[in-house]
Amino acid sequence: MAETLQNLALGFSVALQPSVLLYAFVGCVIGTLVGVLPGVGPLAGISLLLPATFGLTATNAIVMLAGIYYGAMYGGSTTSILMRIPGEAASVMTCIDGYAMARKGRAGAALAIAAIGSFVAGTVSVIALMLLAPPLASFALRFGPPEYFALLLLGLLVLAYMSGGSMAKSLVMAVLGLLLGMVGIDQMSGYFRFAYGLVELGDGLGVVPIAVGLFGIAEVLATAGQEVPPTVLKPKLRELLPSRAEWRDSVMPIGRGTGLGFLIGIIPGSAHIISSFVSYAVERRLSRHPEEFGKGAVAGVAGPESANNSATSGAFVPMLALGVPSGPIPAVMLAALMVHGVSPGPLLITQQPELFWGFIASMYVGNLMLLALNLPMVGIFVNVLRIPYSLLYPSIIMFCVVGVYAVNGSVVDVWIALIMGALGYILRKLGFETAPIVLGAVLAPMIELALRQSLAMSDGRYSIFVSRPISGTLLAFGAALVLFNLVSWVVRGLDWRRRIPLDEKGENL
Amino acid sequence: MTRLRLILPLLALAALVAGVPIQPAVAQEPYPSRPISLVVPFPPGGVADLTARPVAAAVEKALKQPVGVVNKTGAAGAVGMQFVATSKPDGYTLLLALSSISIIPEADKLFGRPPAFTVDQFAPVALISADPTILAVRTESAWKTAKEFIEDAKKRPNQISYSSSGIYGTLHMAMELLSHGAGIKLRHVPYAGAGPALTALLGGHVDALASGPSVVLPQIKAGKLRALAGWGDKRVASLPDIPTFKELGYPEAEFYIWAGLFAPKGTPEPVLAKLREAARAGVADPEFKAAMDRLQTPIAFKQGEEFRKFFEADARRLADGVRKVGRVEQK
Numbered sequence: 159m160a161e162t163l164q165n166l167a168l169g170f171s172v173a174l175q176p177s178v179l180l181y182a183f184v185g186c187v188i189g190t191l192v193g194v195l196p197g198v199g200p201l202a203g204i205s206l207l208l209p210a211t212f213g214l215t216a217t218n219a220i221v222m223l224a225g226i227y228y229g230a231m232y233g234g235s236t237t238s239i240l241m242r243i244p245g246e247a248a249s250v251m252t253c254i255d256g257y258a259m260a261r262k263g264r265a266g267a268a269l270a271i272a273a274i275g276s277f278v279a280g281t282v283s284v285i286a287l288m289l290l291a292p293p294l295a296s297f298a299l300r301f302g303p304p305e306y307f308a309l310l311l312l313g314l315l316v317l318a319y320m321s322g323g324s325m326a327k328s329l330v331m332a333v334l335g336l337l338l339g340m341v342g343i344d345q346m347s348g349y350f351r352f353a354y355g356l357v358e359l360g361d362g363l364g365v366v367p368i369a370v371g372l373f374g375i376a377e378v379l380a381t382a383g384q385e386v387p388p389t390v391l392k393p394k395l396r397e398l399l400p401s402r403a404e405w406r407d408s409v410m411p412i413g414r415g416t417g418l419g420f421l422i423g424i425i426p427g428s429a430h431i432i433s434s435f436v437s438y439a440v441e442r443r444l445s446r447h448p449e450e451f452g453k454g455a456v457a458g459v460a461g462p463e464s465a466n467n468s469a470t471s472g473a474f475v476p477m478l479a480l481g482v483p484s485g486p487i488p489a490v491m492l493a494a495l496m497v498h499g500v501s502p503g504p505l506l507i508t509q510q511p512e513l514f515w516g517f518i519a520s521m522y523v524g525n526l527m528l529l530a531l532n533l534p535m536v537g538i539f540v541n542v543l544r545i546p547y548s549l550l551y552p553s554i555i556m557f558c559v560v561g562v563y564a565v566n567g568s569v570v571d572v573w574i575a576l577i578m579g580a581l582g583y584i585l586r587k588l589g590f591e592t593a594p595i596v597l598g599a600v601l602a603p604m605i606e607l608a609l610r611q612s613l614a615m616s617d618g619r620y621s622i623f624v625s626r627p628i629s630g631t632l633l634a635f636g637a638a639l640v641l642f643n644l645v646s647w648v649v650r651g652l653d654w655r656r657r658i659p660l661d662e663k664g665e666n667l
Numbered sequence: 668m669t670r671l672r673l674i675l676p677l678l679a680l681a682a683l684v685a686g687v688p689i690q691p692a693v694a695q696e697p698y699p700s701r702p703i704s705l706v707v708p709f710p711p712g713g714v715a716d717l718t719a720r721p722v723a724a725a726v727e728k729a730l731k732q733p734v735g736v737v738n739k740t741g742a743a744g745a746v747g748m749q750f751v752a753t754s755k756p757d758g759y760t761l762l763l764a765l766s767s768i769s770i771i772p773e774a775d776k777l778f779g780r781p782p783a784f785t786v787d788q789f790a791p792v793a794l795i796s797a798d799p800t801i802l803a804v805r806t807e808s809a810w811k812t813a814k815e816f817i818e819d820a821k822k823r824p825n826q827i828s829y830s831s832s833g834i835y836g837t838l839h840m841a842m843e844l845l846s847h848g849a850g851i852k853l854r855h856v857p858y859a860g861a862g863p864a865l866t867a868l869l870g871g872h873v874d875a876l877a878s879g880p881s882v883v884l885p886q887i888k889a890g891k892l893r894a895l896a897g898w899g900d901k902r903v904a905s906l907p908d909i910p911t912f913k914e915l916g917y918p919e920a921e922f923y924i925w926a927g928l929f930a931p932k933g934t935p936e937p938v939l940a941k942l943r944e945a946a947r948a949g950v951a952d953p954e955f956k957a958a959m960d961r962l963q964t965p966i967a968f969k970q971g972e973e974f975r976k977f978f979e980a981d982a983r984r985l986a987d988g989v990r991k992v993g994r995v996e997q998k
Contacts, residue, residue, distance in 0.1 A: 205711040209720060209736070302872030303856075343742065345857060347995035348774055348834045357749055357783050360742030426866055481885055482869060483862040486710075492862075493712030496881070499961035503885025566740060607859065614856045615828060615872060 162289065165515045172516030173523050178221055181214065182520045185222035186527045189229020192246070196237055196554075197370050197561020197575075199246030200230035204490050216498035217513050221520040223491050224474070228280055228521070231430065231467040232528045235272035236535075239265055239459070240542050241554055243374035247365045248430040248466035250596050251438040253373050255451060255458030262454050265540045266398030271408050271456055272463040273532040279416040279464035280525035283471035286420050287478075288518050292507070295479035298424045303611035304622050308632035309425065310605040313432060313597075315636055328594045331585070335598020338363050342603070346610045358570035365431070367562050367571045368599050371578025372585075372592040374558045378551045379583040390546060398536055400456070408460035411441045415464030422465070423472020426484040430469040435597050437465035452591075471521070478514060480504050698758055698938045702733040705761045705928075708747025710740045714879070714964075718926045719763040721958035722795055725949030730941070743833065745771050745783040752784035756933035758942060762789065766837050766925050769982035773989040774835045786982055789929040790939060793946035794974045796959065797925035797967035799899025800841040800877040801906065803892045808874065813896035813915055816875070820851040828854040830864035830873040834995065838864060840988045841877040841898055841922040845912060847991055848919030868892070879924050880905060881963035898922040904965065921984065925967070927974065943970045 172178060192203035203226050211219035234249035239256035252272065259268040286294075301309075314332075341352045342362025353359040381388060400408070415437045422433040441461040442451045451458050476484045481502035483489035492502045500510060507514045542550070562575045582592050616622035624630045705723050709715040716738060723734040739747035744767055751762040768786065775782040802813060810816040820827050831839035834857045846853055856873050858864040861882060868876040869891060876883075880903050886892040887906075894909045898920055902911055912920035928946055930939060949955055950968045959966050969977055 205738070208711045212720065299866065299870035302867065302870055345859060346834060349778060350780065355781070357742050357745050360745060426863060476866070480869065482866040484866075489860070489862050490710075490712035493717060496962055497717060497958075501881075501885040501963070504889035504891055505885065568741065568746075611856050611858070614854065617825065617854065 165511065166288070166519060168511060169515030169517075169519030172217060172512050173221070173519035177215075178218060178516065178520060179523065181218040181222040182225050182524045183527055185225020186229040186524050186531060188222075189226040189231075190233035190528065190531060192226060193230035193233020193249075194236050194245050195561050196243045196245055196374050196558050197366055198564050199234075199248075199366060200227045201487050201490070202565045203230060204487060208490055208494055211494055212497055216495060216500045216510075217516050219494050219498060220491060220513070220517055221524075223494055224517065224521065225524050227487055227491075228467060228470045228524065229528055231280075231463075231470055232273060232276045232532050234466070235276075235459070235463050236269065236539055237374075239268045239272065240539060241374070241550075242377040243554065243558065244369045247369055247596075247600070248434045248469075249463075250369050250373065250431075250593060251434045251462040252459055254438075254591075254593060255453075255455050258452065258454035259456065259459065260543070263397060264404075264454065264456075265543060266536055267400040267404050267456070268459050269536040269539060270398065270533065271400050271404065271460050273529060273536065275408065275412040275415065275460045275464040276467040276532075277525055277529040278412050279419060279468040280471065280528070281522065282416050283420045283423075283468040284518060284521045284525070287471045287474055287521075291475050291479040294424055295476050298426065298476050298484070299480070299482075300628060301425045302626075303608045303615060304626050304629040305632065306425070307605060307608035307612055308623060308629035308636070310601055310608060312632060312636045312639075313436065313601055314605070315639060327590050331590050331592065332594040332598040335595035335600075336602040337598075338368065338595065339599040339602025340606075345603075345607050346614070356570060358568055362603060363574055363599065364565070364571055365596065365600055366565055367575035368578050369596050370558050370562050371575040372582035372595060374554060375575060375579025376582025376586060376592065378554055379579060380586050381547065382551065383583075383587075387547060390544060398540065404456045407456045410444075411437070411457040411461035412464045414440060414444075415461040416468045419465030419468030420472040423469030424475045424484065426476065426482075429473055429485060430466045431600055433465040433469040434462035435600075437461040477502070478506060478517070481506060698941055699730050699732040701759065702735060703730070703759050703761060704735050704737045705763055706737050706739050706747050706751050707763050708739055708741075708744035708750075709765075711738055714924065715744075715763055715765050715926060717962055718795060718959075718964065721955045722763060722928065722946075722949060724958075725952040725955040726942075726945045728952065729945035729948040742783070743767065743771065743836070749783040751929070751931055752788035754931050756790075756931040756935075758930060758934050758938035760931065761792070761942070762929040762931075763795075764789075764927055764929055766840075766923065766981065766985065768927075768929075769978075769985045770835055770837075770840060770989060773986045777989060777994055786978075788932050790932050790934050791974050791978050792928040792930055792939060792942045792970070793950075794925060794927045794967060794969040794977060795946070795950065796964045797923040797977075798879050798881070798964055799897045799903060799911070799921075799923050800838065801880050801883055801897050801903065801909065802845070802875060802895040803868065803878055803883045803887070804875050804895060805868065805871065806890055806893050808893070810895065811893075813910065813912070816895055817849050817851060820849075820853060824852040825854050827875060828856055828873040829875040829877070830867040831855060831857050831877070832861040832864050833857050833859060835989060835992070837922075837924050838877050839992075840985055841920075842875075843992050844922055844984065844988050845877070845898070845917065845920040847988070848912070848917040877922075884963065905963070923981070925981070927978065946970060 192198050192200060204223050211222060230246055234245035235252045237243045237245045238249040238252040239260050242253045242257040244250045244253055256268045341359055343350055343360050350360060418437050419433040423429040438458055438461060441457045442448050445457055473484045473488050476482050477488040477492060483492055495502045559572055562571050585592055612622050623633060705719055707716050707719045719736050723736050727734040739750050748768060751760055754760040772782040772785045804810055829842050858867055864876055865882060867873050883892055884905060887894055894906055897903050897909055897911045899911055900913055900921060950966050
């Protein structure tokens with residue numbers, strides 16, 4: 159412990175240098191912007207800015223890029239809450255209850271809870287990263303394809319709890335999402351699926367255009383189609399702060415989101431997106447008022463927003479402790495280290511203590527900066543709601559199109575977003591929720607790859623899933639969950655979902 | 668309706684932004700008289716991108732015109748390569764490609780797809796770097812030498828597994844060339860990229876991996892992985908004790924992850940000559956050398972006829988490799 163404190167002191171001596179502070183701040187500001195802009199997420203932001211860091215020192219570069227990554231998780235909630243547009247893919251869940259809160263005049267509270275939840279999650283997870291990185295990293299490595307498959311299967315079960323309406327409808331949407339996720343090169347055989355001769359479809363339909371289309375564009379279309387235009391909200395200053403009840407309802411979700419996010423973040427994959435979905439489902443399952451979800455439950459904002467922040471720290475565990483990427487974003491950051499002649503690997507922590515501990519310390523500082531940056535901004539951001547819709551909505555469409563285009567510079571992506579916008583509009587008119595589509599599209603390629611990799615490993619024997627301890631345990635847990643629900647369904651005859659009115663017209667249409 | 672009217676001009680705007688680098692050149696003006704874009708068909712942070720940036724900086728110095736790196740990604744590089752293949756051959760749109768440039772059209776052919784591009788749509792300018800792959804296994808594995816590995820693989824066909832960066836990817840092809848050369852059969856588990864492939868080896872989910880030296884070197888130094896042999900015609904400088912497969916009697920197992928500079932076919936010879944000269948001056952630049960040193964990627968400069976021969980031999984080897992692997996049976 160004394161050694162850790164000593165190292166941390168070394169870290170702060172690095173992190174509090176004016177230049178490091180400056181780059182951490184720049185990273186946090188850019189990250190917040192990247193998060194706020196729909197479409198452009200942390201991966202695009204970091205990729206675009208990577209060349210700009212080549213002239214910096216290794217520490218400055220990595221501190222700035224990390225700031226963009228976790229800063230984006232703060233910013234991502236803003237447009238989700240105010241306009242129902244996910245600022246980046248991990249904020250899709252926040253769209254549901256965050257936006258519902260905004261329609262009830264609680265936008266300020268939602269934004270504040272999101273910022274505070276992010277801060278708590280960011281800070282606690284850095285402590286975990288600092289203390290547990292090496293042992294956790296070797297645990298993360300034990301997650302091979304079979305374990306990943308079992309975990310994702312649990313994720314699919316989670317789908318059933320995602321929507322407020324009928325379970326059949328949300329499962330239909332999840333299947334549609336899984337189908338959309340099938341487009342693109344089959345990773346195991348090299349065949350193109352549903353690409354129709356378009357080379358751009360080789361990589362499949364991106365999560366970003368799907369999410370921006372289904373949420374942002376569809377929202378604009380749906381609002382324009384209302385007979386009575388929505389009233390322009392005039393948030394009052396004293397309504398900005400969360401109420402006592404909202405605080406009470408947020409404490410546990412923030413704690414659980416932090417823990418869940420960190421654990422899921424460690425596992426290689428697009429963790430921050432999945433962590434927010436899982437956290438939402440868990441909160442809904444544990445809530446005493448599950449019927450509130452979808453109608454502005456503060457737990458539905460606090461949990462996922464904490465989870466996605468915590469997952470970013472988790473993602474740094476394998477990267478810093480072993481030099482292996484846990485996803486595309488850490489991969490770019492590893493490249494940034496290599497450009498500076500720092501070879502990332504298991505020896506990084508011992509050979510480059512200034513870099514590692516400076517990085518850790520900068521994350522404490524960065525999270526403080528982001529809190530200081532985001533809380534006062536709440537008062538400014540809610541004013542977006544005062545803008546008349548005739549001006550606000552065209553600008554939203556513009557930001558959606560520009561944001562989606564900016565990610566890959568691909569017009570095909572813009573078309574995907576527009577088509578998804580039209581689809582989302584129709585589905586909402588028919589009373590379907592669109593969040594399960596996004597989760598399905600995220601999960602499909604991963605779950606398929608993990609399944610087929612596992613079978614390639616075992617030469618086609620399915621026993622690999624039960625004979626390995628971690629995947630066996632996860633699958634047993636999943637089976638128990640299904641069984642438990644079946645039993646309670648039979649015993650009680652009725653599920654709580656039945657008590658919820660099926661139509662969620664109100665603010666959704 | 669008003670929304671549609673709004674979207675269309677925005678789309679036009681987006682298209683305009685995409686088309687900016689291509690402007691009609693005036694016939695008489697000396698080359699180069701305006702900025703050049705160097706297309707990298709992979710995302711920032713990958714091998715190609717990290718090589719392209721110092722190349723662009725060095726060539727910029729030699730040509731005295733700005734050289735901008737443009738990441739045009741998608742479909743494992745096919746999108747960017749196709750873009751350059753169909754660009755105007757005026758020397759203002761160049762490509763930095765990796766070995767996979769020869770694999771993609773061959774895989775397209777295998778599946779009966781209209782190819783996104785063919786290798787003869789490019790004029791090779793210069794080879795920048797070439798790094799042979801290294802066979803790596805975990806330190807606690809039983810194989811101490813490549814000989815033991817191959818003998819064991821002969822005894823247990825389809826039992827030893829390896830990870831790769833993706834099907835028909837560079838790391839897959841390297842292993843397949845070895846398998847055919849040594850007459851062994853290994854079990855292939857493709858991953859989505861070289862990073863996950865390395866993670867899988869470290870985690871014990873596969874038994875072996877062919878990888879670029881710079882990626883596995885830190886793991887070898889930390890005692891996690893052991894190198895058995897290399898695919899080069901010479902030993903890797905940073906691993907002088909590790910033999911090549913050629914030395915061990917498997918000359919078919921020759922493979923490099925290389926990066927080369929290309930122009931669209933039809934680029935006028937004087938322009939190509941200028942580019943070659945700029946590339947030669949560029950790789951001699953001390954700053955460029957320092958940058959490549961940090962990436963632990965050895966410079967392997969070849970130009971003109973020499974590069975063409977290397978490229979063609981490599982393309983033949985890889986095309987042959989793809990055909991031998993054939994289509995994966997759909998079960």
